[in-house]
Amino acid sequence: MRVDPRRMRERMVEEQIVARGVTDRRVLDVLRELPRHLFVEEAMAKQAYMDCPLPIGEGQTISQPYIVALMTELLQVGAGMKVLEIGTGSGYQAAVLAKLGADVHTVERIPRLCEMARQRLLSLGLFNVHVKLDDGTLGWPSIAPFDRILVTAGGPEVPAPLVEQLAEGGRMVMPVGPARRLQRLVLVEKKDGAALSRDICGVQFVDLVGAHGW
Numbered sequence: 001m002r003v004d005p006r007r008m009r010e011r012m013v014e015e016q017i018v019a020r021g022v023t024d025r026r027v028l029d030v031l032r033e034l035p036r037h038l039f040v041e042e043a044m045a046k047q048a049y050m051d052c053p054l055p056i057g058e059g060q061t062i063s064q065p066y067i068v069a070l071m072t073e074l075l076q077v078g079a080g081m082k083v084l085e086i087g088t089g090s091g092y093q094a095a096v097l098a099k100l101g102a103d104v105h106t107v108e109r110i111p112r113l114c115e116m117a118r119q120r121l122l123s124l125g126l127f128n129v130h131v132k133l134d135d136g137t138l139g140w141p142s143i144a145p146f147d148r149i150l151v152t153a154g155g156p157e158v159p160a161p162l163v164e165q166l167a168e169g170g171r172m173v174m175p176v177g178p179a180r181r182l183q184r185l186v187l188v189e190k191k192d193g194a195a196l197s198r199d200i201c202g203v204q205f206v207d208l209v210g211a212h213g214w
Contacts, residue, residue: 008049016051017069024073030099039090058110062090071173075148086136087152091117094129104129107136137210139165154183154205159212163195175205
């Protein structure tokens with residue numbers, strides 16, 4: 001049976017994302033357009049639009065579509081914003097941010113995933129994504145501050161270097177929790193130099209590994 005990715009994307013958006021309360025039209029339009037199946041192994045392409053995370057190798061995953069949408073909506077990304085992503089993974093989240101018009105700087109600690117994501121993003125013509133192999137918990141200090149920061153792995157606390165690199169008035173979204181693979185999604189806003197945070201919902205992410213992670 002022939003698979004129609006465009007129809008599958010439409011169903012994904014309506015049944016998994018809109019149905020759960022995501023309303024940002026720009027985010028929804030990007031998810032309708034972006035070929036998520038190109039960010040997983042070919043053998044898993046038919047599962048790319050399912051309501052679950054999927055393995056991408058090296059013990060890492062591509063996040064559930066709803067979580068990608070929720071985190072992106074919370075970030076409130078505007079065109080031309082400088083955005084830091086920690087945990088490039090497959091490159092899908094970075095692609096979403098790039099499609100929203102952001103200047104995306106994304107850090108991945110696993111060499112194979114870093115190179116695969118770089119090539120995938122280039123093949124899609126997303127030249128506004130800059131990929132770096134490094135410890136993401138240290139951020140990217142040479143080009144800070146960032147208007148927005150998105151962390152796609154769960155750590156015991158928000159890394160201090162990321163708070164420092166967040167611009168005044170900026171937003172950061174990250175899974176945080178005292179136990180591995182069990183966190184709360186946290187929205188951090190920087191006001192008058194202070195980081196103010198609030199819990200959004202429970203989530204399960206892979207570990208944030210590095211000097212300021214697990």
